[in-house]
Every structure is written in C-alpha cells, then in structure tokens.
Amino acid sequence: xxxxxxxxxxxxxxxxxxxxxxxxxxxxxxxxxxxxxxxxxxxxxxxxxxxxxxxxxxxxxxxxxxxxxxxxxxxxxxxxxxxxxxxxxxxxxxxxxxxxxxxxxxxxxxxxxxxxxxxxxxxxxxxxxxxxxxxxxxxxxxxxxxxxxxxxxxxxxxxxxxxxxxxxxxxxxxxxxxxxxxxxxxxxxxxxxxxxxxxxxxxxxxxxxxxxxxxxxxxxxxxxxxxxxxxxxxxxxxxxxxxxxxxxxxxx
Ligand SMILES: Nc1ncnc2c1ncn2[C@@H]1O[C@H](COP(=O)(O)OP(=O)(O)O)[C@@H](O)[C@H]1O
Ligand SMILES: [Mg+2]
Numbered sequence: 001x002x003x004x005x006x007x008x009x010x011x012x013x014x015x016x017x018x019x020x021x022x023x024x025x026x027x028x029x030x031x032x033x034x035x036x037x038x039x040x041x042x043x044x045x046x047x048x049x050x051x052x053x054x055x056x057x058x059x060x061x062x063x064x065x066x067x068x069x070x071x072x073x074x075x076x077x078x079x080x081x082x083x084x085x086x087x088x089x090x091x092x093x094x095x096x097x098x099x100x101x102x103x104x105x106x107x108x109x110x111x112x113x114x115x116x117x118x119x120x121x122x123x124x125x126x127x128x129x130x131x132x133x134x135x136x137x138x139x140x141x142x143x144x145x146x147x148x149x150x151x152x153x154x155x156x157x158x159x160x161x162x163x164x165x166x167x168x169x170x171x172x173x174x175x176x177x178x179x180x181x182x183x184x185x186x187x188x189x190x191x192x193x194x195x196x197x198x199x200x201x202x203x204x205x206x207x208x209x210x211x212x213x214x215x216x217x218x219x220x221x222x223x224x225x226x227x228x229x230x231x232x233x234x235x236x237x238x239x240x241x242x243x244x245x246x247x248x249x250x251x252x
Contacts, residue, residue, distance in 0.1 A: 018231070021052040023089070024185055024216050025074055030083035032069050032239075043069040045239035046083070053184070056208070056217040058230030058247075066239040067220045068189055074218065075108050075187045076100040088184075105134055109178025111207075113190040115170045117162045117177075123149060124158040127177045134181065148176040152206055168199025175206055186210065188219040192226055204229055 032044040043066045051057050061067050072078040073085055076092055079100070085093045092103055117126045127145040136144070149158055152172040162170050171191060178186055188207060192200035208229055211217040219230065227233045227247075234244045 018052040018055050021054050023050055024053045024055075024087065025049065025051040025218070026084075026086040027070075027074065027080075028084040028086075030070075030073060030080045030085065032066070032073060032078075033081045042239055044073070044080070047236070047239065047241050049074075049234060049241060051216060051218060053216055054211075054214055055232065056211045056219070056230045058227035058233040059218065059220045059236060060222070060224070060227050060233055061236035063222075065236045067236055069239075070236065071187050071189045071218070071220060075110055076104045077110075105130065105181055107184050109175075109181065109183035109186045111171070111174050111178050111186065111188040111191045113193040115162070115167075115174045115194075117170055117173055119162050122159045122161060123154060123165065123173045123176075126162070126173055127180050130177060130181050144180055145176070148179045149173070151179065152176045166199065167195050168202050171195060171199070171203050172206065175203070175210075179210070183215065185216045185218070188217065190220050190222065192221065192223065200226070 027047055027049045029046045029048055030044050031042070031046055034041040034043055047066070047070060049070070059067055059070065069078070073080050076087065076095075077100075080093050083093065084091055087103055087107065090103075092100065095103070118129070124142065124145045127149055128141040131141040131144060146155070146158060149155060152175050154169060154172055154176065157165060157169060160169075162173070165173065186207070191207065192203055195203060204226060207217060207219065217230075219226070221227050230247055232244055232246050235242050
C-alpha cells in the first residue's frame with residue numbers, strides 16, 4: 001500500500017514511474033581497479049545501479065569520479081574486477097571477450113564525446129561498420145545505414161566525410177552508427193561535451209526522441225541543464241554512487 005501511495009504522489013509531481021518495467025541494467029557492488037606502475041587505481045569502489053527498460057538516466061560527477069569506467073562496464077566494453085553486472089537479467093561479468101562482443105553488438109549502442117568516427121570514411125560507411133562486423137550483406141548494410149542517417153536528419157549528407165560535417169552533424173552520424181543494430185540500450189558519455197549549445201540541443205533532442213521510442217538511455221554529463229532532460233539523475237563521487245534524484249517534468 002505504501003508503494004501505491006508513493007507512485008501516486010510521484011504522478012502528482014509529474015514524475016514518470018518505471019517501477020513496473022523490467023530491469024535492463026543491474027550493477028551490484030562493482031569494483032574496478034586499474035593497475036598503474038605497480039599501484040592500484042580504484043576507479044569504482046562498490047557501485048550499485050539499477051536501470052529499468054525505457055528509462056532515461058543521467059549520470060553526473062566530477063572528472064575522475066568513475067563515470068566512463070561505469071559506462072564501459074555497463075556497455076560490456078570492459079569487465080569489473082569484482083561485483084556483478086546483469087544486462088537483461090544475464091550476468092555478463094564473467095563472459096569472455098567474444099561473448100561480451102555479442103551482447104554489445106546485439107543490444108547496446110555507444111555515443112562518445114569525441115564522436116570516434118573514422119576520418120577517411122564517408123558518413124554512410126561509418127554507420128555501416130557495425131553491420132559489417134555483424135556479417136550483414138552489402139546491400140542490406142547500405143539500406144539500413146541510409147535509414148538511420150535519415151532518422152537523425154542527415155539524409156542529404158550520406159557521402160560527406162567527417163571533416164566536411166559540423167560537430168553536431170558528426171555526433172548525429174555517431175548516433176546513427178549506435179542505432180544501426182537496433183539497440184535496446186544507448187550509452188552516451190558526455191555526448192554534448194564537444195558541441196556548441198545549439199548543436200548540443202539538437203543532439204539532446206534526438207536522444208530524447210529515441211528514448212521516447214522506447215530505447216533505454218544512460219547519459220553522462222557535467223552539465224546540469226543536460227542532465228535535467230533525464231527522468232532521474234544519479235550522482236557519483238570517487239567511484240561510489242552517492243545519491244540520486246528524480247527529475248520533475250512539471251515545467252515541460
Ligand atoms: N585505463 C586506465 N588505467 C588506469 N587508470 C585509469 C584508466 N581509466 C581510468 N582510470 C582512472 O580511474 C579513475 C576514473 O576514471 P574515469 O572513469 O575515466 O572517470 P570520469 O569519466 O568520471 O572522468 C580516474 O582516477 C582515472 O585516472
Ligand atoms: Mg569520462
């Protein structure tokens with residue numbers, strides 16, 4: 001009964017409740033230690049986090065607090081030193097590199113601060129890359145890459161090289177590349193960090209739209225204004241989750 005009351009209260013305050021949705025991400029007591037010149041660097045010190053399908057979670061914390069490490073481990077780019085990581089209920093913390101790659105290719109899209117596009121490769125070929133790794137035929141690759149580039153408003157920039165695109169356009173290519181495998185989860189690590197405020201807003205609008213279409217979104221940012229687009233903001237300090245807040249949508 002207490003729960004019912006709580007979620008009614010949330011609805012009154014304009015907070016969307018995801019209590020009923022299944023967990024897509026669960027980190028339990030995740031520790032990550034990097035060995036550096038014989039010294040152990042603790043990047044995460046027992047971080048726990050749960051994210052439900054359809055949520056948009058913002059992650060905020062100072063530089064060096066472990067945000068990118070958290071994203072890499074959640075995104076199956078790296079394994080924890082200790083602790084468990086569940087993606088769609090499957091414990092991925094002890095999978096080998098090939099198994100991790102399969103989870104990534106099947107479920108997860110990444111967007112990075114620095115876009116990470118191949119410079120001498122056209123927009124459409126950059127977007128096709130994940131499909132090439134997945135063994136999709138050339139014709140099908142073109143078709144799907146074109147579709148997602150159109151979806152991010154770049155249907156007229158298919159053959160442009162990254163150097164011929166603005167920062168905001170390059171990040172939209174990176175979003176299209178993240179989308180081309182139809183991920184259920186997008187991880188965005190400071191996606192607006194290298195953009196002017198207008199391009200940053202465009203990129204945020206696209207990410208929010210994708211979340212509105214059902215893709216779970218976890219987004220790291222330094223920028224409070226950007227974080228407030230999320231349903232919930234999680235704060236991290238010195239490798240620990242120190243608190244979270246729900247964002248009211250009353251003002252929208
Ligand atoms: N590959 C690595 N090797 C050694 N130390 C690392 C490595 N990656 C990150 N660290 C250290 O781990 C801590 C957390 O880093 P990071 O997750 O990148 O933080 P953030 O993204 O919040 O700036 C920092 O002290 C950083 O120097
Ligand atoms: Mg970082």
